[in-house]
Amino acid sequence: MPQFSQSIPKRLLKMFLASIFFAASELIRAVRVAFAHQLPYEPLIIFYHQVFPSERKRFARQMDHLLRWAHPVSTAQLDQTDKHSRPVAVTVDDGWLSFVSNALPETKRRLIPITTFIIADRMGSSFGDANDRIVSEQELESIRDDLVTIGSHTASHPCLTTLKEDDIRLELRSSRDQLMQALKADVRLFCFPFGAYEDEHIALCREAGYDRVFISTPVPKGRRFEGYVSGRIRVDPTDWPLEFHLKLMGAYYWISMLAALRQRLRVRWKTTQTPLTIASGAGVAQPGD
Numbered sequence: 001m002p003q004f005s006q007s008i009p010k011r012l013l014k015m016f017l018a019s020i021f022f023a024a025s026e027l028i029r030a031v032r033v034a035f036a037h038q039l040p041y042e043p044l045i046i047f048y049h050q051v052f053p054s055e056r057k058r059f060a061r062q063m064d065h066l067l068r069w070a071h072p073v074s075t076a077q078l079d080q081t082d083k084h085s086r087p088v089a090v091t092v093d094d095g096w097l098s099f100v101s102n103a104l105p106e107t108k109r110r111l112i113p114i115t116t117f118i119i120a121d122r123m124g125s126s127f128g129d130a131n132d133r134i135v136s137e138q139e140l141e142s143i144r145d146d147l148v149t150i151g152s153h154t155a156s157h158p159c160l161t162t163l164k165e166d167d168i169r170l171e172l173r174s175s176r177d178q179l180m181q182a183l184k185a186d187v188r189l190f191c192f193p194f195g196a197y198e199d200e201h202i203a204l205c206r207e208a209g210y211d212r213v214f215i216s217t218p219v220p221k222g223r224r225f226e227g228y229v230s231g232r233i234r235v236d237p238t239d240w241p242l243e244f245h246l247k248l249m250g251a252y253y254w255i256s257m258l259a260a261l262r263q264r265l266r267v268r269w270k271t272t273q274t275p276l277t278i279a280s281g282a283g284v285a286q287p288g289d
């Protein structure tokens with residue numbers, strides 16, 4: 001589902017920090033390249049939601065910017081790294097008709113491949129937005145071609161971390177079955193609603209037949225599922241040009257790095273508090289609670 005817009009001061013702060021991160025990482029890269037290190041660019045994945053008619057021109061400018069600064073790839077090409085250009089894959093969550101009507105003609109015109117993740121049970125319904133709706137089965141079938149890959153975004157778009165295991169299995173399997181029936185083709189990609197997942201869910205995704213899954217932050221938790229769980233960065237047609245550029249350059253990776261650092265500090269702080277907790281008789285805190 002679309003998320004609420006962030007406040008302007010928060011966006012400015014993130015952009016400022018991303019600029020510093022970007023400058024530092026480019027400097028390190030230049031030094032390493034100077035010493036003849038092979039340094040291929042890692043593929044970067046961006047994701048959109050809705051694109052309304054009033055946003056079409058801004059979206060088109062973003063796609064032109066992408067072509068100027070990066071190399072668009074499909075989600076099937078993520079394992080092919082490129083030493084000379086920045087590979088970027090465009091993905092879209094939920095399956096909004098507004099994206100199909102206003103953005104898809106722009107990506108197709110520029111031969112930019114996209115992958116769209118569909119909420120299977122909501123096809124043809126408004127899904128809480130009176131000005132938009134999720135595409136119908138017929139519309140989905142009609143847009144699929146070599147430039148459009150279809151993936152599942154569950155059946156009903158729940159936060160999977162709140163469900164029991166059997167219900168998660170049902171969401172994963174029924175959505176895939178429904179989409180395969182509508183498309184008369186295989187569906188091998190999955191995207192977590194709200195980017196919410198636990199490590200145990202990965203085995204369930206494999207069991208349900210998915211080859212790769214996508215989340216809503218740039219870097220997955222740990223490297224345990226590298227190659228199977230792909231991080232992404234959210235973009236919007238309303239992004240400022242510099243903001244979009246920095247996202248495209250991978251400068252917003254710092255969000256995940258800071259989150260990981262905060263988690264490590266939290267665990268360390270809890271560990272140092274343990275003796276006091278025991279003394280108070282309130283129980284022992286476990287790392288990662």
Ligand SMILES: [Zn+2]
Nearest residue numbers: 001093094193
């Ligand atoms: Zn969603």
